[in-house]
Amino acid sequence: METILAYSIIGGILFGFFYALLGLGLNLVFGVLKMVNLAHGDFVMLGAYGAYVAYSTSHINPLITILVEIVAFGIVGMALYYGIVPRLLKSHDPEMLSLILFFGVSQAIEALATFAFGQNTQTMNPNVFGNHPLVIFGQQFQTAWWVSVLVSAVALALLYLFLYRSKLGRATRAVMGNREETAASGINVNRVSTIAFGIGLALAGIAGALTPFMLGGIYTTMGVGITVTSFAIIVIGALGNPLGTIIGGIVYGVAQFLMQSYLPSWSAMAPFVLLLIILLVRPGGILGKGARYA
Amino acid sequence: MSESVLDVRQVVKKFGGFRALDGVSLSIRPGEILALVGPNGSGKTTCINVVSGLYPADEGEVLFQGQRINGLSMSSLARLGINRTFQIPKPFKALTVEENVDVALRNIHPATPLVDDPLAFVGMDHVRDRMASTLNSGQQKLLDLARALAGAPKLLLVDELAAGMNPAELRQLAGKLRELASRGVALLVVEHLMGFVNQLAERVIVMNAGREIFEGSLAAAAKDATVVEVYLGG
Amino acid sequence: MLKRLGSMGLPLVVLVLIFAVGPYTVFNNPATLFEMMAFLALAQGINVLYGFTGYLPFGYVGFFGAGAYGASVVVLKLHFPILLAILAGGVIAVLISVILLPMLRLSGAYFAIGSLAAAEIVYNVVANPNLQSVTNGPYGINLAPVFNATLSYWLMLVLVLVAVTFVIWLRHSSFGFSLLALRDDPVSAGMAGVNIVRTRTLAWLASAFIAGLAGAIYAWHISVFYPGTMFDLNISIFAIVFTLFGGRATVWGPIIGTVVLYGLYNWIGFSTPQYFQLVYGLLIVGLVLFLPNGVMSLIGRRRKSRHAERKGAVMNV
Numbered sequence: 001m002e003t004i005l006a007y008s009i010i011g012g013i014l015f016g017f018f019y020a021l022l023g024l025g026l027n028l029v030f031g032v033l034k035m036v037n038l039a040h041g042d043f044v045m046l047g048a049y050g051a052y053v054a055y056s057t058s059h060i061n062p063l064i065t066i067l068v069e070i071v072a073f074g075i076v077g078m079a080l081y082y083g084i085v086p087r088l089l090k091s092h093d094p095e096m097l098s099l100i101l102f103f104g105v106s107q108a109i110e111a112l113a114t115f116a117f118g119q120n121t122q123t124m125n126p127n128v129f130g131n132h133p134l135v136i137f138g139q140q141f142q143t144a145w146w147v148s149v150l151v152s153a154v155a156l157a158l159l160y161l162f163l164y165r166s167k168l169g170r171a172t173r174a175v176m177g178n179r180e181e182t183a184a185s186g187i188n189v190n191r192v193s194t195i196a197f198g199i200g201l202a203l204a205g206i207a208g209a210l211t212p213f214m215l216g217g218i219y220t221t222m223g224v225g226i227t228v229t230s231f232a233i234i235v236i237g238a239l240g241n242p243l244g245t246i247i248g249g250i251v252y253g254v255a256q257f258l259m260q261s262y263l264p265s266w267s268a269m270a271p272f273v274l275l276l277i278i279l280l281v282r283p284g285g286i287l288g289k290g291a292r293y294a
Numbered sequence: 295m296s297e298s299v300l301d302v303r304q305v306v307k308k309f310g311g312f313r314a315l316d317g318v319s320l321s322i323r324p325g326e327i328l329a330l331v332g333p334n335g336s337g338k339t340t341c342i343n344v345v346s347g348l349y350p351a352d353e354g355e356v357l358f359q360g361q362r363i364n365g366l367s368m369s370s371l372a373r374l375g376i377n378r379t380f381q382i383p384k385p386f387k388a389l390t391v392e393e394n395v396d397v398a399l400r401n402i403h404p405a406t407p408l409v410d411d412p413l414a415f416v417g418m419d420h421v422r423d424r425m426a427s428t429l430n431s432g433q434q435k436l437l438d439l440a441r442a443l444a445g446a447p448k449l450l451l452v453d454e455l456a457a458g459m460n461p462a463e464l465r466q467l468a469g470k471l472r473e474l475a476s477r478g479v480a481l482l483v484v485e486h487l488m489g490f491v492n493q494l495a496e497r498v499i500v501m502n503a504g505r506e507i508f509e510g511s512l513a514a515a516a517k518d519a520t521v522v523e524v525y526l527g528g
Numbered sequence: 529m530l531k532r533l534g535s536m537g538l539p540l541v542v543l544v545l546i547f548a549v550g551p552y553t554v555f556n557n558p559a560t561l562f563e564m565m566a567f568l569a570l571a572q573g574i575n576v577l578y579g580f581t582g583y584l585p586f587g588y589v590g591f592f593g594a595g596a597y598g599a600s601v602v603v604l605k606l607h608f609p610i611l612l613a614i615l616a617g618g619v620i621a622v623l624i625s626v627i628l629l630p631m632l633r634l635s636g637a638y639f640a641i642g643s644l645a646a647a648e649i650v651y652n653v654v655a656n657p658n659l660q661s662v663t664n665g666p667y668g669i670n671l672a673p674v675f676n677a678t679l680s681y682w683l684m685l686v687l688v689l690v691a692v693t694f695v696i697w698l699r700h701s702s703f704g705f706s707l708l709a710l711r712d713d714p715v716s717a718g719m720a721g722v723n724i725v726r727t728r729t730l731a732w733l734a735s736a737f738i739a740g741l742a743g744a745i746y747a748w749h750i751s752v753f754y755p756g757t758m759f760d761l762n763i764s765i766f767a768i769v770f771t772l773f774g775g776r777a778t779v780w781g782p783i784i785g786t787v788v789l790y791g792l793y794n795w796i797g798f799s800t801p802q803y804f805q806l807v808y809g810l811l812i813v814g815l816v817l818f819l820p821n822g823v824m825s826l827i828g829r830r831r832k833s834r835h836a837e838r839k840g841a842v843m844n845v
Contacts, residue, residue: 104812368718401721
């Protein structure tokens, strides 16, 4: 009994780093643009297939794929931003219209991915990184798993350094705080946003490459579910707050593990229940300001 | 015994730790025009927002015709006879100008109308059938006023109506507002433009940092040492 | 006055011509016509909510599925007569919408994604093996004992006509104006005496009722189905896209959107659903960027400018 509890909590916390990574890209884009990228989960899915295809065809180590994907997804993100976002921001209701637009992008990606990769669920060999299981408090965690956790933690640390230690990162946080005021103070908001969008997708790509090890089988229609999960994570933490996302990821991870251990047949709906409860009880998230009216 | 339309008693409104209203009291009689003036962030608009039910007071009481109205919704207050204009008006863009006013008429059903035709009263007769989305910002302000008048308010809260209008328009508008007062409407006016306040109100309350610092005529306010210090020394 | 009533009733006449006369004359394909009617009802339901209040319900399919399963359980377990069961399906959808009422406090993306989560929860409950004794869990429902393809077809037409009539009424009533006012600015609407909570709630319940009835009648018509059939997210998405394409907050918009896009879908006859998914994904992107107010905005704009020459503009109906 106690070992199950300990396992759930430790596993949940470690998994939380991955979940935080999943949410971070979405939160960065939301923070800068006040738009929810509903295609986020589909980019994660593409990242997953990238790692899968690279390994199954050429035995490329997923860690190498991640480096390639950071560059590729970053470029795609910046191009996507230039193609649609400035036009959207000029429309009469950017918030709602962006939601619908990115849903369209999501559907198109899902369809194209199904043409490219087929409808079957694919799994990846968990011994890609060798076989050196990690033992914590008597609990065994397999290699691919802790490597993914480690990569997630490193990505989070690098993003933290970028946001809080670099000039561009400080500008990014300023835009997240107040877009109009930042523009007035002479920061090139458009450039900051473009880069943030690129980083957002690059993070989706990293999370995607780790997905086969963390979430199991991958399939082309998994995007919508991942978007909802990511949204749940960032809402738990607080929308637009990158540090909150880490807390959100850990809370989500622990909740997910506890559900799987104690109520396995209901665990599939855990993300949705958690999201709805948080939205209704504390729409601003754990670190958020909360109150909203009218 | 209280013949006033509105009594605000020791109202406090906090935003986080910041006391936007720090124990404000005021009252207005029917037919009176009272102006709230003061520097930015002194709590003028917050005061109107609390009275009109946009947010609840944290402490204190708001009485309308002797009845406590704390916590009532905006629509209930509108039906009771409190209405307001907004600093940045947001007309119903999907509707025509006339339909904008109709929404208020049909939902509030005033027993006796305040003015026969709110749109004619504010001088918007000629744009009745235009879509509200096509109005310029001055017209949007007048439409906002017409929408408020359609509810036949006994207390009208006017938030920065004068901004962006030329002197001729201001004189005309001041005339309209005085006419409303002569029909018994109490007006609480928040205003930056002292020239406009001068044309309207016999009595002003000067606010600073969520408190009243002066009450009396505008001429007397201009001579008051505290007021002068707030405006010049701030 | 009569002329006005005539133009208001025109959509109803057109729909009766297509769906009542159609099967016996030009388009002899009742299955396609039935599906199209289901989407017409759903698109008008979305219109009531998204068009008139601005709440975008990605999870709208939750009400559809709840209606389908509600009606089925009432027929199979409680042995209600089918028409009563269909009404019960609508009522169950409304009950779920009552439970979800606090969601109306959420705005924009929060509401849209929250509604998606709510639909997934309903789906997960219905499909859960633990509830096999009630919903038959993931193993699906068979309504063969009460199956009636003809009657269910006509009932769906009745629902479509009722939904369209409701939207026509919204376009011309104080209540509809209040909803549009509320959508444009809740604070000003409150000061115009619109009871914000009550008005939104009624629109929400009405749109849930339409979806619940549509799901119930749909279930009756196809009679064998699984949870995945009835809670397919694409159902929400189709209805939203059809509404958006035609033009929200209009009577004709959702009709034109559904007939044109769903008609096109069947006419081209996509062999793999992904082709259609790709096409409508790109269509959504194009719509938002180039025609955010739908096809009706083109017609409305032209009519407005024509009228403006004589006597100001009119609303596009």
